[in-house]
Amino acid sequence: MKENKKDIERLFQEKFKDFEATPPLESWANIEERLNQKKKKRRVIPFWFKTSGIAATLILGVFLFMNKKDNLNTNVNEVVIENNIITNVIIVNNLCFIASLGMFILLFPVFSIIIYHIGFIFKIKYIFLFFII
Amino acid sequence: MIIKQIINDCKNRNTKAQEEVYKALSPKIFAVCLKYSRNYAEAQDNLQEGFLLIFEKIEKYNFQGSFEGWCKRVVINYVLQQYRKQNIFEIVSENIADEANLEVEDENVSLDFLTRIIQELPDRYRLVFNLYVMDGYPHKEIATMLDINIGTSKSNLARAKAILKEKIERNAQMAIPRVK
Numbered sequence: 001m002k003e004n005k006k007d008i009e010r011l012f013q014e015k016f017k018d019f020e021a022t023p024p025l026e027s028w029a030n031i032e033e034r035l036n037q038k039k040k041k042r043r044v045i046p047f048w049f050k051t052s053g054i055a056a057t058l059i060l061g062v063f064l065f066m067n068k069k070d071n072l073n074t075n076v077n078e079v080v081i082e083n084n085i086i087t088n089v090i091i092v093n094n095l096c097f098i099a100s101l102g103m104f105i106l107l108f109p110v111f112s113i114i115i116y117h118i119g120f121i122f123k124i125k126y127i128f129l130f131f132i133i
Numbered sequence: 134m135i136i137k138q139i140i141n142d143c144k145n146r147n148t149k150a151q152e153e154v155y156k157a158l159s160p161k162i163f164a165v166c167l168k169y170s171r172n173y174a175e176a177q178d179n180l181q182e183g184f185l186l187i188f189e190k191i192e193k194y195n196f197q198g199s200f201e202g203w204c205k206r207v208v209i210n211y212v213l214q215q216y217r218k219q220n221i222f223e224i225v226s227e228n229i230a231d232e233a234n235l236e237v238e239d240e241n242v243s244l245d246f247l248t249r250i251i252q253e254l255p256d257r258y259r260l261v262f263n264l265y266v267m268d269g270y271p272h273k274e275i276a277t278m279l280d281i282n283i284g285t286s287k288s289n290l291a292r293a294k295a296i297l298k299e300k301i302e303r304n305a306q307m308a309i310p311r312v313k
């Protein structure tokens with residue numbers, strides 16, 4: 001009688017040693033759905049970055065083109081109306097300042113994306129520091 | 134056996150690779166969930182959340198130790214975290230002497246029955262019993278994991294074993310007339 005008896009811990013350890021249970025079929029479908037939701041959420045930010053980058057370069061291109069035309073016009077003005085030279089120079093200077101500021105603001109996300117991607121490809125975490133130096 | 138390449142694909146969020154891992158490990162992980170949960174439905178929830186967590190944290194797996202063991206730990210920690218949130222650990226401390234004679238006859242006890250009586254245990258008894266008996270964690274570690282003291286862990290284990298023994302014996306007595 002004693003031989004049939006077993007310590008309760010050993011009984012459970014032996015019985016559950018190779019215990020496996022097939023989960024219900026819908027479990028994987030549920031997990032898959034949630035995984036896909038997560039993937040979509042992750043994609044939102046890079047997609048937004050890329051589009052804004054493209055938009056920024058387009059706007060910049062148009063802006064530079066227009067600016068070039070303006071510069072040509074001011075040169076003509078300099079010759080024709082001498083009195084207005086000073087005011088024109090101020091306007092040109094202001095335009096240059098606004099253009100460089102605009103360029104910086106517009107180009108910043110583009111450069112940061114490029115730098116980020118280079119860093120990501122080569123797995124360099126602190127790539128920003130190299131560029132700052 | 135899951136090969137390194139599949140795990141690396143999972144790190145890159147490849148759905149096919151994730152499905153492979155699920156197919157290979159879900160029976161074992163579901164077994165863990167059944168033991169640690171209150172019932173089948175809760176085990177199913179824990180399985181789903183557990184696997185989502187495995188795929189989320191898989192980048193942290195550095196190929197040291199078995200992948201299956203790592204996955205089990207992730208799921209067990211998730212389950213413990215859920216119970217911690219529910220504040221189930223505020224049970225009055227009982228001092229039950231560790232009975233030496235906790236022996237039962239192991240004939241006619243099905244795995245289903247044993248699973249059910251584990252699930253029926255009060256939450257903390259079930260967790261301590263599983264961690265200590267099934268997964269081999271020492272009392273010291275269990276105490277840290279459940280944020281209780283070692284004495285409580287020991288007395289919870291003794292209490293769990295006493296309850297299980299009683300249920301197995303009652304079941305055996307009830308089974309005899311049925312056989313005849």
